[in-house]
Amino acid sequence: MRTYIKDLKGHVGKNINIAGWVDVRRDHGKLIFVDIRDVTGKVQTVVHPDQSEAHAQAEKIRPEWVVEISGKVNKRPDKMVNPDHPLGDIEISIEKITVISAAAELPFDLQEKLNIDTYLDHLPLTLRTPRAKAIFTVESKIVQAYREFLVGEGFTEFQSPKIVGGDAEGGAGVFRVNYIDDHDAYLATSPQLYKQIMVGAFEKVFAIGNVFRAEKHHTTRHLLEYTSLDFEMGFIKNHLDVMNVVTKLMHYTNDFLQKNCVDEFKLLDAEFAKIPEEIPYMKLREAQELIKKETGEDCTKEKDLTPEHERWLSAYALKKFDSDFIFITHFPIEKTAFYAYEDENDPGYTNYFDLLFRGVELNSGGQRVHDYETLMKRMEQKGLDPEKFSFYLQAFKYGMPPHGGIGMGLERMTARFLNLSNVKEATLFPREINRIDKLLST
Amino acid sequence: MRTYIKDLKGHVGKNINIAGWVDVRRDHGKLIFVDIRDVTGKVQTVVHPDQSEAHAQAEKIRPEWVVEISGKVNKRPDKMVNPDHPLGDIEISIEKITVISAAAELPFDLQEKLNIDTYLDHLPLTLRTPRAKAIFTVESKIVQAYREFLVGEGFTEFQSPKIVGGDAEGGAGVFRVNYIDDHDAYLATSPQLYKQIMVGAFEKVFAIGNVFRAEKHHTTRHLLEYTSLDFEMGFIKNHLDVMNVVTKLMHYTNDFLQKNCVDEFKLLDAEFAKIPEEIPYMKLREAQELIKKETGEDCTKEKDLTPEHERWLSAYALKKFDSDFIFITHFPIEKTAFYAYEDENDPGYTNYFDLLFRGVELNSGGQRVHDYETLMKRMEQKGLDPEKFSFYLQAFKYGMPPHGGIGMGLERMTARFLNLSNVKEATLFPREINRIDKLLST
Numbered sequence: 001m002r003t004y005i006k007d008l009k010g011h012v013g014k015n016i017n018i019a020g021w022v023d024v025r026r027d028h029g030k031l032i033f034v035d036i037r038d039v040t041g042k043v044q045t046v047v048h049p050d051q052s053e054a055h056a057q058a059e060k061i062r063p064e065w066v067v068e069i070s071g072k073v074n075k076r077p078d079k080m081v082n083p084d085h086p087l088g089d090i091e092i093s094i095e096k097i098t099v100i101s102a103a104a105e106l107p108f109d110l111q112e113k114l115n116i117d118t119y120l121d122h123l124p125l126t127l128r129t130p131r132a133k134a135i136f137t138v139e140s141k142i143v144q145a146y147r148e149f150l151v152g153e154g155f156t157e158f159q160s161p162k163i164v165g166g167d168a169e170g171g172a173g174v175f176r177v178n179y180i181d182d183h184d185a186y187l188a189t190s191p192q193l194y195k196q197i198m199v200g201a202f203e204k205v206f207a208i209g210n211v212f213r214a215e216k217h218h219t220t221r222h223l224l225e226y227t228s229l230d231f232e233m234g235f236i237k238n239h240l241d242v243m244n245v246v247t248k249l250m251h252y253t254n255d256f257l258q259k260n261c262v263d264e265f266k267l268l269d270a271e272f273a274k275i276p277e278e279i280p281y282m283k284l285r286e287a288q289e290l291i292k293k294e295t296g297e298d299c300t301k302e303k304d305l306t307p308e309h310e311r312w313l314s315a316y317a318l319k320k321f322d323s324d325f326i327f328i329t330h331f332p333i334e335k336t337a338f339y340a341y342e343d344e345n346d347p348g349y350t351n352y353f354d355l356l357f358r359g360v361e362l363n364s365g366g367q368r369v370h371d372y373e374t375l376m377k378r379m380e381q382k383g384l385d386p387e388k389f390s391f392y393l394q395a396f397k398y399g400m401p402p403h404g405g406i407g408m409g410l411e412r413m414t415a416r417f418l419n420l421s422n423v424k425e426a427t428l429f430p431r432e433i434n435r436i437d438k439l440l441s442t
Numbered sequence: 443m444r445t446y447i448k449d450l451k452g453h454v455g456k457n458i459n460i461a462g463w464v465d466v467r468r469d470h471g472k473l474i475f476v477d478i479r480d481v482t483g484k485v486q487t488v489v490h491p492d493q494s495e496a497h498a499q500a501e502k503i504r505p506e507w508v509v510e511i512s513g514k515v516n517k518r519p520d521k522m523v524n525p526d527h528p529l530g531d532i533e534i535s536i537e538k539i540t541v542i543s544a545a546a547e548l549p550f551d552l553q554e555k556l557n558i559d560t561y562l563d564h565l566p567l568t569l570r571t572p573r574a575k576a577i578f579t580v581e582s583k584i585v586q587a588y589r590e591f592l593v594g595e596g597f598t599e600f601q602s603p604k605i606v607g608g609d610a611e612g613g614a615g616v617f618r619v620n621y622i623d624d625h626d627a628y629l630a631t632s633p634q635l636y637k638q639i640m641v642g643a644f645e646k647v648f649a650i651g652n653v654f655r656a657e658k659h660h661t662t663r664h665l666l667e668y669t670s671l672d673f674e675m676g677f678i679k680n681h682l683d684v685m686n687v688v689t690k691l692m693h694y695t696n697d698f699l700q701k702n703c704v705d706e707f708k709l710l711d712a713e714f715a716k717i718p719e720e721i722p723y724m725k726l727r728e729a730q731e732l733i734k735k736e737t738g739e740d741c742t743k744e745k746d747l748t749p750e751h752e753r754w755l756s757a758y759a760l761k762k763f764d765s766d767f768i769f770i771t772h773f774p775i776e777k778t779a780f781y782a783y784e785d786e787n788d789p790g791y792t793n794y795f796d797l798l799f800r801g802v803e804l805n806s807g808g809q810r811v812h813d814y815e816t817l818m819k820r821m822e823q824k825g826l827d828p829e830k831f832s833f834y835l836q837a838f839k840y841g842m843p844p845h846g847g848i849g850m851g852l853e854r855m856t857a858r859f860l861n862l863s864n865v866k867e868a869t870l871f872p873r874e875i876n877r878i879d880k881l882l883s884t
Binding site: 019021022039064065100101102103123124125127128132136139140143144147151156157158160162163175178179180181194197198204208209212214216227235370371390391392394395397400401402428429431438 | 444464480481482506507543545546548565566567569570574575578579581582585589593596598599600601602603604605607617618619620621622623625629636639640642644645646650651656658666667676677812813814832833836837838839841843844852870871873875876878880882
């Protein structure tokens with residue numbers, strides 16, 4: 001019967017079995033110390049020379065060997081207690097070691113900080129480091145928070161298809177798939193059209209899934225395949241209703257992480273987010289005027305924010321509103337998708353927003369066009385062929401409410417919460433222009 | 443301020459606003475009845491001729507128009523109460539109708555049962571039918587149950603990549619993707635290799651995501667893209683530990699559906715599953731002997747079950763054990779994947795199983811090889827090139843515990859729970875050999 005390491009405290013003075021990986025081994029000659037780790041934690045074990053069989057095994061084992069250990073849980077003497085470790089006041093006195101799997105000699109010391117290429121080349125090994133495990137535990141909790149919150153708000157989850165029939169929006173950056181019988185298909189760059197269709201049936205929906213961008217970017221914030229968290233809701237008044245749900249979602253996520261990921265944030269030296277009750281927002285043009293006034297740089301003619309402006313505005317929001325988040329709204333209609341809703345009170349600009357989080361765009365979203373005729377007109381203006389959208393357009397032909405939503409990259413969100421400098425660190429198996437697991441040979 | 447339809451009962455005698463779609467409209471000349479539906483339910487409204495403006499609007503509106511209605515919630519007279527409907531004892535007396543979106547005339551009556559092709563051609567409309575909404579509500583609840591259960595059991599969710607570097611297992615049925623710079627990539631047929639890698643770091647993991655099979659099947663149970671529910675767990679004794687988790691998962695899911703989807707099951711005339719505390723199991727050879735003994739058909743030389751045998755064994759399990767489920771174990775090693783674990787006590791056969799649910803294979807899984815040398819040998823026997831698996835093999839080179847897991851199709855599970863004859867009915871936007879949303883032209 002296996003005891004999980006986190007539960008050992010309840011077994012002081014008793015004999016137990018644990019199973020896990022050898023984390024660190026320190027051979028003091030007579031005494032050999034072995035730190036064992038399992039899914040729940042890490043504990044120090046020690047073998048004394050009088051346990052001759054176990055001692056012989058302990059001389060042989062090395063980091064990453066998988067072992068089962070039988071022994072007794074002892075309190076450590078006061079001066080041996082490690083106050084920084086949750087199980088720092090106990091120790092297992094080993095009676096028997098059973099080797100389940102040996103491991104080859106490690107190519108590097110797993111306790112050292114690795115450069116990103118070495119890390120990526122050896123993910124099946126390097127994902128075992130405390131740093132990687134903390135990052136992907138947090139990522140998994142962000143997904144959990146996202147779902148819990150939206151289910152609680154009455155949203156229905158759906159699975160959006162990844163293979164799509166057309167490169168409909170005509171943008172660059174779409175992967176082509178060889179479908180059946182010489183037909184071409186494509187990989188979805190977003191679940192956008194499907195989630196709008198789903199609003200027609202379920203009113204409030206969300207989807208979690210991978211999306212694909214065939215872009216030759218080589219930056220610290222772009223990925224060729226990433227996980228998109230999307231939601232879409234019907235019967236909104238305007239984009240402010242969507243921003244309100246986003247704000248509540250950010251509060252929920254931050255609270256959820258504070259409840260579930262204190263150790264991970266500590267290990268990664270990360271801080272929980274600062275979120276005021278209402279996240280500040282301003283129009284793009286207001287933001288540009290502000291930048292001009294405060295820095296002297298005139299960006300008022302630009303149609304979008306540059307990365308530098310995003311950083312400046314985030315710093316401004318932090319200083320002025322004590323907020324790690326700020327919404328920028330009303331992008332020019334010529335820069336937004338054909339389905340972006342034009343603000344009647346601000347013609348030429350859409351009810352769209354970007355949410356900046358600690359210097360980077362975390363998500364964008366807004367209100368969508370729900371009127372069939374307007375949608376057709378907007379497609380024409382963008383030079384798109386309505387015939388290619390005939391499936392999607394049925395939703396609008398047969399009655400759609402005002403609606404809106406967002407899409408955001410899970411990996412980017414994790415990276416911002418944890419202040420990771422490279423989004424690849426928050427991506428389990430990043431697909432890059434020159435790498436799919438291993439470097440692509442030319 | 444909008445009131446959701448399900449909450450109307452609390453507003454009898456009061457004025458409210460509701461918003462939704464026109465479901466059915468019955469024009470009695472003076473009185474016009476309009477059933478309105480929103481995300482939470484459906485309610486009957488009525489406009490009297492003395493409300494002349496509203497009456498004029500009610501003459502104009504048609505099914506699927508999106509409207510906002512102001513009016514008063516009234517109790518219906520006793521003889522007008524519809525006891526089969528949750529809101530059958532109230533009615534909204536309309537004071538004002540605001541049209542939000544008009545809808546084109548419907549191409550068919552949404553209340554009628556449609557043939558599958560008409561249904562698929564018009565999904566943005568047909569997903570609005572009570573039948574489709576019930577099916578995909580149940581599907582969404584199955585996903586929720588799956589996650590809740592596994593998170594509760596200490597599993598960590600991860601996002602498995604869909605673009606993979608090689609057609610590693612060399613099977614047929616892999617879609618090719620044009621990656622960057624003329625490199626080929628492929629669409630993952632399963633997250634198998636990644637979840638095994640993840641066991642090395644997280645011990646117990648699960649993934650929910652689409653997988654892709656370029657197979658020219660044209661059956662009622664195959665899909666080219668489907669949602670796979672996968673889990674994998676370390677430190678098992680053998681496949682029975684995995685089967686035990688599967689059994690608990692099926693109980694949890696069935697209980698969850700009984701708590702959350704009574705109306706949907708009723709509407710679809712479906713029955714909750716019969717699951718004994720322990721799901722019966724037998725070896726493939728025992729099953730074949732049984733079939734031979736009971737039916738006279740000799741299939742004892744076959745290496746797998748045919749669909750007919752699956753149906754026969756399911757019927758047997760129901761009759762004999764009052765169980766909608768039965769496990770069949772120990773498939774011949776030459777018929778299972780290279781990573782299937784050979785049973786030391788039954789050489790030539792693997793610790794693998796299929797779970798049959800109401801006549802169809804719901805999932806397969808089992809114990810995997812965890813020893814590096816054995817894995818290399820098994821690859822050689824299957825004629826696979828270990829070099830192509832070098833990334834994956836690192837996990838085994840550096841110490842892996844005994845482990846196992848399953849993969850199962852969400853859509854197939856939904857179809858079995860609801861006794862749908864075609865798995866496409868449980869697939870939101872099915873990808874078929876001749877269809878991606880619309881029929882592929884030749």
